[in-house]
Amino acid sequence: METSLAQLSIADAAKKLKAKEITSLDVARACLIEIEKRNKSLNAYLEVFADVEEQAKQADARRTQDEKEGKESSPLLGIPLAIKDNILIEGRVASAASKMLEHYTASYDATVIKKLKAAGAIFLGRTNMDEFALGGSTENSAFGVTRNPHDEHRVAGGTSGGSAAAVASGLALGALGTDTGGSVRNPSSFCGVVGLKPTYGAVSRLGLIAAVSSFDQAGPLARTVEDAEILFNTIRGEDALDSTSISETEYPKRSAPKKVGVPVSLLAQGMDADVQKKFDEALAVLTKAGIPWEPIELPTLSVALATYYITNFAEVSTNLARFDGVRYGLSHKGENLFADYATSRAAGFGPETRRRIILGTYVLSAGYYDAFYGKATMAREQLRREFVEIFKKVDIIATPTMPCPATKIGEKSDPLSMYLMDIFTVTANLTGNPALSVPMGTVAREGKELPVGIQFTAAHGDEAALFTIGKTLERGYAH
Amino acid sequence: MLSREDIEGLATLARLQLTDAEVAGLQTDASNILGYVETISSIEVASPVGVTDTTRVPVAPLHHNIMRADAPRASDDSLAGKEEQLRAAFPAREGDFNVVRKIIQKDE
Structure with a gap:
């Protein structure tokens, strides 16, 4: 059977498009056929x-016009992509998978969308996510869970679960997600795709629906490291409309990665044995390819998760204060102004969002601020x-992306146990470093092969090192 | 454990209406979560925030101000010309106006 064009990597599709072997319409239709087959269940x-x-x-x-004018087309010209539902595309709904914004139509393009449009990319649709990017399994979507293409009884991960499932199953050639505490990397690990959280500020956030402004970054999900690199190079860059964005020369250039550090004491806690085995194998592949590893100690990692969640709750409660039913979004009328706000927000926000707003209000309230938010801010600076x-001392820090393969839908009903799964991903958001998840094989669960990912973290601004080591690993597995 | 009154107080501050069942659920969940994140109190932090030893750290501290050049520049406001789209998002509209509740009134 001929493989569908929807299964091509972006780089391969771009070559075929350039050589006129296929058209963009062929690729787009191939994706639409796969969507028709699988999106209803996924x-x-x-x-x-x-x-x-x-x-x-x-x-x-x-493309015809570019050729006539002798212009080099972007490798993304005519490539069909999936876009997470919290990234604004003018004239289209952007709901952040929330009842609050169910009928909200974006009035302008996010900068990342502007850049993709300039490159000529095709937008297939908007993908499911945890409401307002709060969660880790896409179970918090107001519009139903996204199922894992490798086992539909399991979650796709989150919060960019829809984007990861789409890329993993041929419903798109690549996708954009956003990453606040692992939201690109977690679903990439669970679905078996490549996912990048860029350096804080490397990609403009204008037109992203804010979750935690000191953590949020948009990032690509793709089938290969090379594809992720193509997407990143297209969306990156300083933006006058986002004062947190940085120029490409903000951080010094570094040479190619030679040494990996592994925070062994962090790995000692609560890791799935099969994931540990795959991780050890991946490190062996890298060693064989000339990139050895050594144990490292990062003392403040022990409180990284607590630091992350305190900051997350605090910023979520303040960021989501803007949804008041007055200017846009869901609006309920109560007996008085207070009731207008309280009922609009009760009807618009789902349970996890409400929980985090309450927790954020707590950690920021007088009497608790210093012990929680104040301390977290200091711990964060220390960790950085x-x-x-x-x-x-090292060029890359490596850990598994997630401590386990995809969990069953409904398995993690206790919110704290869900948070604890983010142990490896949150640090890059706390420190602003770039991090990449790359597939490192599969583990067997109940007769299904479930993908797991390895996470590489690099120095600020050194995405190049991530792409280099990611490609080295891909080549190592291919041999 | 957080009391019912604690949760209700926070909900009032957050302008969030909660059902009785939710308040009870949050008493347990929020208490568990806060119990976990309280581990932060165990760490010793080397120096206060803002006092960054720049000789050791080649990058700017996490929290620092970014000022753009105080120079005129072309307007590139992404919302320029989008007034009608913004108005279309109003929950209630009269002509070009957003209908809102009168603020200065006796609510109680």
């Missing part, structure tokens, strides 16, 4: 756009310094 897309074929025809016309120091 629930990866909340909406598939009606004009996909039209977009593809325009991309094909643009430890990272800066350790990157003088």
Whole structure:
């Protein structure tokens, strides 16, 4: 049987498009066929756009025009992508998978969307996520869970679960997600795709629906490291409209990665034995390829998760204060102004969002601020310094991306046990370092092969090291 | 453990209506979660925030101000010309106006 064009990597599709072996319309239709087959059960897309074929025809016309003018086309010209539902595309709904914004239509393009449009990419639809990017399994979506393509009884991970499931199952060639505490890397690990959380500030956040502003970054999900790199190079860059964005020269250039550090004491806690085995194998593959590892100590890692969640609750409660039913979004009328706010927010926000707003209000309230938010801010700065120091000794920090393979839907009903799964991913958001999840094989569960990922973290601004080591690992597995 | 009154007080501050069942659920969940994140109190922090030893750290501290150049520049406001789209999102509309509740009134 011929493999569907929807299974191509972006790089391979770009070559075939350039060589005129295929058209953008062919690729887009191949994705639409896969979507028709699987989206109903997977629930990866909340909406598939009606004009996909039209977009593809325009991309094909643009290629002809580019050739006529002797212009080099972007490798993303005519490539169909999935976009997470918290990234604004003008004229389309962006709901952040929340009842609060169910009928909200974006009034402008996010900068990342502007850049993808300029490159000529096609948008297939908007993908499911945990409401307002709060969660780790896409079970917190107001519009139903996204199922894992490798076992539909299991979660796809989150919060960018729809994007990861779409890329893993051929419903898109690549995708954009956002990463606040692992939201690109966690579903990448569970679904078996590559996911990048760029350096804080490397990608503009104009037009992203904010969750935790001091953590949020948009990042690509793709089938290969090379594809993730293509997407990152297209969306990156300083933006005058996002004062937290940085220029490409903000951090010093570093040489290619030679040494990996593994925080062994962090790995000692609560790791799945099969995941540990895969991780050891991946390190052996890298050693064989000339990149050895050594144990490292990062003392403040022991409180990273607590630091992360305190900051998350605090910023979520303040960021989501903007949803008051007055200017846009769900609006209920009560007996008085207070009731207008309280009932609109009760009806618009799901249980996890409400829980975090309450917790954020607590950690920021007078009497508790210093003990929680104040302390977390200091611990965060300390951890960041430890990272800066350790990157003088090693080029990459490696851990598994997640301590386990995808969990069953409904398995983690206690919110704290769900939070504890983020142990490896939250640190890169705390410190602002870039981090990449790359598939490191599968583990067997109940007759199904479930993917697991390895996470590489690099020095600030050193995405290049991540792509290099990621490709080294991919090549190592291929041999 | 957080009391019912604690949760209700926080809900009032957060402008959030909660059901009785939710308040009870949050008493348990929020208490467990806060019990976990309280582990933060165990760590000793080397120096206060803002006092960053720049000789050791080659990058700016986490929290620092970013000022743009005080120079005129072309407007590139992404919302320029989008007034009608913004108005279309109003929950209630009269002409070009957003209908809101009168604030200065006796609520209670």
